[in-house]
Amino acid sequence: MSALPKILLTAEEYLAQERVAKYKSEFFQGGVFAVAGASRAHNVLVGRLLGEIYVHLKSNRKSCTVYPSDMRLHIPENSLYTYPDLTVVCGREYFLNDESDTLLNPVLIAEVLSKSTEAYDRGDKFRLYRSIESLREYLLVDTKKISVEVHRKNADGFWLLAGESQSLAGYVRLETIGMQLNMNDVYAGVEFA
Numbered sequence: 001m002s003a004l005p006k007i008l009l010t011a012e013e014y015l016a017q018e019r020v021a022k023y024k025s026e027f028f029q030g031g032v033f034a035v036a037g038a039s040r041a042h043n044v045l046v047g048r049l050l051g052e053i054y055v056h057l058k059s060n061r062k063s064c065t066v067y068p069s070d071m072r073l074h075i076p077e078n079s080l081y082t083y084p085d086l087t088v089v090c091g092r093e094y095f096l097n098d099e100s101d102t103l104l105n106p107v108l109i110a111e112v113l114s115k116s117t118e119a120y121d122r123g124d125k126f127r128l129y130r131s132i133e134s135l136r137e138y139l140l141v142d143t144k145k146i147s148v149e150v151h152r153k154n155a156d157g158f159w160l161l162a163g164e165s166q167s168l169a170g171y172v173r174l175e176t177i178g179m180q181l182n183m184n185d186v187y188a189g190v191e192f193a
Helices: 011-018 040-059 116-121 125-131
Strands: 025-028 031-034 065-067 072-075 080-082 086-090 108-113 137-142 148-153 159-165 171-174 179-182
Touching: 011 025, 011 072, 011 080, 011 086, 040 086, 040 108, 040 179, 080 125, 108 116, 116 125, 137 171, 148 171, 159 171
Parallel strands: 108 137
Antiparallel strands: 025 031, 025 080, 065 086, 072 080, 086 108, 137 148, 148 159, 171 179
16 A cells, blocks of 8 residues: 555445456555556466465365455455455355455465565554454565565464575475475576566
């Protein structure tokens, strides 16, 4: 969310507009913010994550669904509507309404960092995400270098850095879905600028 909006909308006006829009926008406290396009590295990393997690869920018969960045997420506690790069829901999915296009209960969210979003993804956006009751893990993947972090909510409700890797030979553990995410698989084919 980089620029201040000129016109404030209600959530209902935003959703009506967003459902027919050609481009995605985020919504926060009445403001609408355009979502920027992504680099090749960003798109490759999102694709790798989606593929690796999908294969893991399918082969382990997990009752979870992984969604790419077109699944909108809403956080009623703070009014944010956003499009995470990747979202995982386990068990029953809860949606805002019968349109089934706005998810409410992720257990895992992944954001692929870019120059324009890194500070927001690590800071304010992560703070907003933390108010999601169902959320247990937050995965951050860097596009500038091999670097992945997993933040996990512990039994006492505190968020901690639970794992990180900066090596192709390394991995991080995604406890919510019982998966070891290997960096070699995530960063295969990624070219750094």
